[in-house]
Amino acid sequence: MVNLAPFDLVGMLEQILLRESEEVDGYEVCCIPFYTYGLALGDLVGMNDSDVIDRVISRSGRRVLRVLFAEPRPAMDSSSALREAADSAGLLCEWNGDGMVAIDVPDIAVMQPVFDSVHGEIQIGTAFCEWSDSRDFRAA
Numbered sequence: 001m002v003n004l005a006p007f008d009l010v011g012m013l014e015q016i017l018l019r020e021s022e023e024v025d026g027y028e029v030c031c032i033p034f035y036t037y038g039l040a041l042g043d044l045v046g047m048n049d050s051d052v053i054d055r056v057i058s059r060s061g062r063r064v065l066r067v068l069f070a071e072p073r074p075a076m077d078s079s080s081a082l083r084e085a086a087d088s089a090g091l092l093c094e095w096n097g098d099g100m101v102a103i104d105v106p107d108i109a110v111m112q113p114v115f116d117s118v119h120g121e122i123q124i125g126t127a128f129c130e131w132s133d134s135r136d137f138r139a140a
Contacts, residue, residue, distance in 0.1 A: 002036045002053045006138035009035060016053060018045070026057045032064055032094045032102040038137025040064050041092070041104045054139040063105040064132035067118055069098070074126050081117040089113060102132075 004012040014035045018027035021044055029043045039045070042060030045053045069079055079098060086093050091114070092104040105111060121127035 001051060002033075002039070003140035004035055005140045007035065007037050007135065013052075016045075018053075024057055027053075029060075032092060032104050033132060034066065034094070034096055034100065034102045036137070037132055037135035040132065048139075052139070056137050061106075063108070065103045065105055065111070065114070065129060066100065066132060067103070067127060067129045068100050069121070070126045070128065071099070074121065074124065076120065078118045078121045078127065082114060085113040085117040 001013045002016055004010075004014055012035070014033060016029060016033060016036065016039070017031040019030050021028050024044055026044045026046045029039055029041055029045060032041050033039045038056065039053075040060055040062040041064070042062055044057040044060075046055045046057055048054045067082065069077075082101065083093070086101075086103055089110045091110070094102045096102075103114065118127050118129065122129060
């Protein structure tokens with residue numbers, strides 16, 4: 001678990017799938033975080049005695065782009081175009097319903113079709129995006 005209080009989500013926890021690392025005394029992140037800042041797929045992390053992630057040991061070099069689709073949805077809903085662009089680029093995605101997606105970004109060079117797919121909605125304010133590494137990981 002990650003305590004989300006340091007990210008202005010007081011009282012919330014995010015479950016992060018981990019596997020024990022064979023190289024270091026820690027755990028590898030095996031999912032794409034939705035809410036936690038400063039973590040990405042493949043990062044190595046440590047936990048405290050309460051099984052809460054409390055530190056980043058090393059970074060994988062990957063990033064996470066999160067896109068939130070606001071309600072009400074416009075007639076030109078771009079979520080399908082985003083799915084297609086991410087699939088075509090071979091990107092791993094985790095969706096939270098139809099309204100939010102976390103996209104694993106191993107290489108920024110493949111992202112232009114993804115950006116293009118939601119650009120119009122970002123311009124009119126019905127979709128929002130952010131990089132998970134726009135803030136550093138912090139433990140509570």
